[in-house]
Amino acid sequence: RRKNFIHDFPYATPVGLTYDTGDYEPCLARAQELADVKGFAARRDEARQRGKLRGLGYSCYIEACGLAPSNIAGALGARAGLFEVGEIRVHPTGSVTVFTGSHSHGQGHETTFAQIVADRLGIALDAVEVVHGDTGRVPFGMGTYGSRSLSVGGSAIMKALDKIEAKAKKIAAHLLEASDADIEFKNGTFSVAGTDRSKTFGEVALTAYVPHNYPLDKLEPGLNENAFYDPTNFTYPSGAYICEVEVDPDTGESKVIKFTAVDDFGNIINPMIVEGQVHGGIGQGLGQAMLEQCVYDDDSGQLLTGSYMDYAMPRAGDLPDFTVETAKGTPCTHNPLGVKGCGEAGAIGSPPAFINALVDALSPLGVHDIQMPATPHRVWQAIRRAQAPN
Incomplete structure (x- = not known):
């Protein structure tokens, strides 16, 4: 060996x-x-x-x-893409609903996906709801097989979280009267680099839906994003x-x-x-x-x-x-x-x-x-x- x-x-x-x-x-x-x-x-x-x-x-x-690149699947004769989708919906209370096309049949998606979101946003685990298996609510999905749930479905969720954070930083920057390039986000708090001025994730979420003080000329109200992830390669556990x-x-x-x-x-x-x-x-x-x-x-x-x-x-x-x-x-x-x-x-x-x-x-x-x-x-x-x- x-x-x-x-x-x-x-x-x-x-x-x-x-x-x-x-x-x-x-x-x-x-x-x-x-x-x-x-x-x-x-x-x-x-x-x-x-x-x-x-x-x-x-x-x-x-x-x-972690099945895998759609172009490879197409070259092998598959008539479907192998991407996955994730949608993050932040509510005015700061709680979050995650919509995923990767359906659990016992692997613990409800826990793992919630951990990813809670850790990224700095919120409690029980503030995250995971929705799967409902074609009337989930945008799209190829499902669970080939050990792809976390590497593909989880990555789609992460890409949606990237968009959530980017928009939330713009809202926080407006509230803190700073440039969004100077906003740092860590442990659920937006802060202006080098200062003690900050806003919590919950405050930014509420502002997104109660836009009395909001950069309406630059952003639409709300904090809801989705993302598709098409992997560039397989993963290779051993x-x-x-x-x-x-x-x-x-x-x-x-x-x-x-x-x-x-x-x-x-x-x-x-x-x-x-x-x-x-x-x-x-x-x-x-x-x-x-x-x-x-x-x-x-x-x-x-x-x-x-x-x-x-x-x-x-x-x-x-x-x-x-x-x-x-x-x-x-x-x-x-x-x-x-x-x-x-x-x-x-x-x-x-x-x-x-x-x-x-x-x-x-x-x-x-x-x-x-x-x-x-x-x-x-x-x-x-x-x-x-x-x-x-």
Whole structure:
């Protein structure tokens, strides 16, 4: 893995995409430390004394996500742009409504988007309302997929906030009898540089809607802006995953003993949400590697695993506690938040880490490959085939 790491960025790939940032070695080194790789040999020997086989598997991934430039999508045959829209509506009270075309289905947009706005405007988190999924209220949107919500949808919101701040500075400058070029905005306060004269964000918001003292010759009343953001590149999150597996050679049962994930998602807005995304992804990925399979009838192609009575999914008892950490990170250089996607990371890195660990455990028996899903029956069959006389 280390031999294949890219070290010089930006890196132009042979297929036309350019990785803007990355630093892969620290993720792998930290994953090895957290997984206690140095102590693995002793754990493997102890398992062998109990008649079990232990294996250690690695997976280092890089993903292209945050879909992405409309011109590239068009060249590939897409008949739609891949931009996103954000609208910020500031109310006379200083509270804010955010309209976004990026619809949440459990990723916590209502929290993360509100954090971005509250932090930028210096207002309380509960003063921000996030509206999504209503085509009668949201200007436009391409939705949530490909880990694009924050990097594309969040960037559109940031661009709308740029416009809000620019107009609000003009209002503040009028109130403070100064040039808008001399207005600074920080922690919810507009101030004249080098002086103690200031106005709060709430005061400026009220003035925008009660324009008794207002630069009407230059500005329309109100404080409402929208922005479209069409990214210039994908984002490229990366990470290193290590899986430790124990196998019962008599039954083929495989158990994940330890699972460690260290990811680089660029700047992190909400660590708890990111950790939850990675946990869910690892659970999905391990389910695919260990249990999940769509089975069809040979004669007519009828789906036989059409319900959860037939289709196996991992339960809590099938998975260990995950050790999940985000690296210091290399911020994305082409979106205003410096963020990279995190939604699919766990599902990308976990299946190969598990299969590599399983094959490592079974290699002393002569097993060098296992097809997914590596069910106990499939593992047992692979062991028996390897042990059968030629």
